[in-house]
Amino acid sequence: MKRLILMTMLLAGLARPAFAEDENQNLVQVDDTFTKTKTWLSGRNLTLTGGTAGARDDNAAFSQEAILFYGEAIGNPNHKTPAQRELMAKRAAVVTAQRALAEYLQGFAIVGDTLVKDGMAEYDVIRSAVSSFVKGSQVVFQEYSQEKDTAIAIIKIGMHGAKGFATAFYEKLNKDPKLKKEFATDKPTFKADPVKLDEAYDGLIIDATEQDFRPALINRIFAANGEVIYDPAKVSQKVLVDQGCGEYTNSIEKAKAALASRNVKNPLIVKASGSANSSDLQLSDDDAVTVYSANRKGDFLAAAKVAFVLK
Structure with a gap:
């Protein structure tokens, strides 16, 4: 049985990240410019799992039973009115959050000792779950800074429960004897x-x-x-x-x-x-x-x- 931790790198960060990794706490921190976002997170006692800057906090996903990813985007100079720039920047921020979330889920921590043929993509349960959950992710917060001409968005998916990402894996694990055998220890x-x-x-x-x-x-x-x-x-x-x-x-x-x-x-x-x-x-x-x-x-x-x- 080959030993492999199922992890992958997230997308590279943008030029002007709204978030950064705290070196001491390994947390994804919100830039002080986006005060509404910080207030929204702290008011709900939520922690970001990761985003486009590459920082990640797996512990947060499990402890709060939810994966929260952020995305960011700058305004398009081709959109001349402030309202257009804000709207399109917010939409782009959601897309970047979804891309980062997809990268994260594809390399999600499954088990420390497992048999993998050609990497994570071989598992239909992971591939199908990633596709469906990214499409079904919920946009829970957005904010736009006129000062930086930058928008950020936070998207969320649950871990457990009827619609949780982990649930899709566990259900497939129990229904597929071959998959269960591969993930079981010998x-x-x-x-x-x-x-x-x-x-x-x-x-x-x-x-x-x-x-x-x-x-x-x-x-x-x-x-x-x-x-x-x-x-x-x-x-x-x-x-x-x-x-x-x-x-x-x-x-x-x-x-x-x-x-x-x-x-x-x-x-x-x-x-x-x-x-x-x-x-x-x-x-x-x-x-x-x-x-x-x-x-x-x-x-x-x-x-x-x-x-x-x-x-």
Whole structure:
């Protein structure tokens, strides 16, 4: 099985970007010129996933259950009236956002270890999903700066739910045995002699803040010997469609709150000891046995009651 992270580069930025990547936080930031856009985003507690400048924030897409992309365009000097320049610049900004979104989705993080013949384009599920979702993306905000003669647009698609991008992948995965086999790991399932635990656990929180780890449509958990503890490819389609393979936050407390929405009252908390690749985590021998033992009683892995804490 060939190891390949399914990622591609986004479109190159324009000459006068309205957004920039924050080097410290790896976030897509809005230029101060577009105050209405910043207010709109902050008022809804939303973060941009990426856009034409090339910056990207995969964590935002998973944590907020939505992919938000921006596009920008300058006014056309052939349009002489201000109203024409603004209108056409806004339309062009939407088109550039759609192009950047298409590039992103074509290289979306799927799984860290998979068999790929000739790259992502071989998968009909991805190709068809990208085409339909880009066409169906929702324009949620637009703004035009007369000072810079530049328009920006933000488009949005959902991650999960009936019309989510991840849903299209999960549904195809469950209906296509060949595809499911290619995305499934060939490692054996982890088994051990269960240990007695002082508490009953109904969920799992993985602290991955010290690992080079990012969210994906399939994030797996392995024991130190390479055996599989958690494989979302084996979770029911309904669970994956409704809520995905896990929650993604940047703190233990937020992880607890996120799992509470899945009726988790007492999650087991363990720290990842390593990463098999950037989307698969490893646990120490002791923690692997603890998770295995807790899950035998709580059966929380089958319901994807898992939260990943990212740095």
